[in-house]
Amino acid sequence: MKDDAQNTTSVWMATADTPSEPRLTEDIRTDVCIVGAGIAGMTTAYLLAREGRAVVVLDDGAIGGGMTGRTTAHLTNAFDDRYVEMERLHGEEGSRFIAESHTAAIDRIEEIITRETIDCGFERVDGFLFVPPGESTSVLDDELAASRRAGLRVELVDRAPIDTFNTGPALRFSEQAQFHLPVERYAEILGKLKPFFIHHPESKTHVKAVLTDLGCDPEKTHFDVPKMRSSTSDNYLTTGIAYAWHPHRDTWYSAPPNQINWWIPIYDFQSDNAMAFHPQYWNQKVQNDSKGYNYYEANKSYRGAVLTQYVKSDPRPLPKPTVPVALDPQIRLICPAGGLILFSGAQLHSSVPNTSGKTRFSIDFRVVNVDDVAAKRGAPVVDEECTGTTLRDFLRVTDLSRIPDDIVALYDSGTPSDGVLIYQHQSE
Ligand SMILES: Cc1cc2nc3c(=O)[nH]c(=O)nc-3n(C[C@H](O)[C@H](O)[C@H](O)COP(=O)(O)OP(=O)(O)OC[C@H]3O[C@@H](n4cnc5c(N)ncnc54)[C@H](O)[C@@H]3O)c2cc1C
Numbered sequence: 001m002k003d004d005a006q007n008t009t010s011v012w013m014a015t016a017d018t019p020s021e022p023r024l025t026e027d028i029r030t031d032v033c034i035v036g037a038g039i040a041g042m043t044t045a046y047l048l049a050r051e052g053r054a055v056v057v058l059d060d061g062a063i064g065g066g067m068t069g070r071t072t073a074h075l076t077n078a079f080d081d082r083y084v085e086m087e088r089l090h091g092e093e094g095s096r097f098i099a100e101s102h103t104a105a106i107d108r109i110e111e112i113i114t115r116e117t118i119d120c121g122f123e124r125v126d127g128f129l130f131v132p133p134g135e136s137t138s139v140l141d142d143e144l145a146a147s148r149r150a151g152l153r154v155e156l157v158d159r160a161p162i163d164t165f166n167t168g169p170a171l172r173f174s175e176q177a178q179f180h181l182p183v184e185r186y187a188e189i190l191g192k193l194k195p196f197f198i199h200h201p202e203s204k205t206h207v208k209a210v211l212t213d214l215g216c217d218p219e220k221t222h223f224d225v226p227k228m229r230s231s232t233s234d235n236y237l238t239t240g241i242a243y244a245w246h247p248h249r250d251t252w253y254s255a256p257p258n259q260i261n262w263w264i265p266i267y268d269f270q271s272d273n274a275m276a277f278h279p280q281y282w283n284q285k286v287q288n289d290s291k292g293y294n295y296y297e298a299n300k301s302y303r304g305a306v307l308t309q310y311v312k313s314d315p316r317p318l319p320k321p322t323v324p325v326a327l328d329p330q331i332r333l334i335c336p337a338g339g340l341i342l343f344s345g346a347q348l349h350s351s352v353p354n355t356s357g358k359t360r361f362s363i364d365f366r367v368v369n370v371d372d373v374a375a376k377r378g379a380p381v382v383d384e385e386c387t388g389t390t391l392r393d394f395l396r397v398t399d400l401s402r403i404p405d406d407i408v409a410l411y412d413s414g415t416p417s418d419g420v421l422i423y424q425h426q427s428e
Pocket residue numbers: 001002003004035036037038039040041058059060061062063064065066067068069070071072073074075076
């Protein structure tokens with residue numbers, strides 16, 4: 001298509017400095033010759049050149065002077081010709097393939113921008129699809145279903161977020177980054193982000209402020225470092241650094257029975273990406289394999305960077321129920337971003353399988369009152385058989401001192417000689 005012969009001038013054509021290359025005046029030899037210096041030709045040339053091929057690109061006009069120069073620069077997998085139509089022409093599998101290829105193309109563009117540090121304002125944003133004023137919105141319902149069958153995360157919303165114009169119902173192609181990012185890369189990012197948050201001195205300062213604000217006695221209250229957690233949707237990552245928790249009590253993992261868990265969502269969440277509590281087991285035994293778990297061994301072998309490697313499976317010996325657990329009745333507590341859920345660490349709880357299309361991000365930390373610990377006051381100990389104790393991790397609000405050894409000793413039921421009593425991140 002000879003678009004450079006057309007009369008339209010896009011914003012890019014009016015404002016960008018396009019490099020111009022000299023005319024080819026002699027015969028040359030090359031591995032590959034590409035005709036057309038639009039996005040397709042230039043991307044192909046770039047990728048081949050990176051593979052070590054000699055490439056020549058020919059164009060009878062300017063680089064990007066065709067359709068590419070006229071794009072609105074909207075990268076989307078909300079396919080222009082619609083997934084309903086793609087399904088009709090190519091079937092469900094073909095439609096899925098088209099969605100995947102568009103998604104992969106956006107990833108590839110992002111990857112090139114990152115690698116070449118191209119300053120072009122690339123951003124991941126929600127995309128909205130709505131019908132022109134006065135037209136039936138029923139096409140949106142059909143497109144919603146077809147887009148989902150093609151594997152995309154799409155939802156119907158009341159209107160697109162444009163203040164000056166009411167679009168009416170719209171499809172939101174949302175938060176696509178999670179699904180576009182290779183899971184290994186997601187684990188790698190999280191592997192840096194989580195420890196950075198957990199071990200940052202500011203994190204402790206904020207926890208101390210929250211505890212003091214809410215009336216905890218700073219002399220008696222001890223906390224452990226706040227952990228950032230994520231729970232991804234649709235089985236994207238459920239192991240290692242983003243573990244989806246089976247029903248468990250923290251006390252199967254060497255937590256003391258007097259521990260209160262403080263849990264804060266970073267973004268709003270909903271019932272299909274929440275936590276579930278199973279309070280019927282509060283003082284009812286659940287057969288489990290916590291007997292094999294020792295906290296000091298876990299500190300030694302299963303903490304830190306190693307977690308990012310567990311992308312497909314998780315080899316950690318994490319105590320689990322060894323009999324079927326009745327998940328119902330269950331309680332899912334919902335609070336807004338920045339709200340708080342407090343619960344006993346001995347309460348049986350689990351991750352709700354996340355089908356929301358959204359990753360849940362949260363912060364949690366654990367708190368004990370040293371008088372409770374010393375007096376051995378706490379939740380009933382019904383089925384815990386693990387050894388070791390997490391009590392050495394707790395820091396006093398006033399001075400970050402640790403719980404005295406004689407009190408910790410009341411709970412310390414096993415210390416293998418080669419275990420690690422207190423896990424130290426490399427930055428500490
Ligand atoms: C107004 C507009 C808005 C758009 N907005 C978007 C958008 O938001 N998002 C999106 O994804 N897509 C958008 N598109 C579509 C997108 O721009 C094109 O799909 C894409 O640029 C096509 O790239 P290309 O490399 O295949 O073609 P082109 O960019 O047209 O490149 C072809 C090149 O080949 C050269 N050429 C052709 N014939 C010869 C020949 N015989 N000898 C030598 N050279 C030759 C031409 O000069 C041209 O430079 C838009 C298109 C238009 C027109």
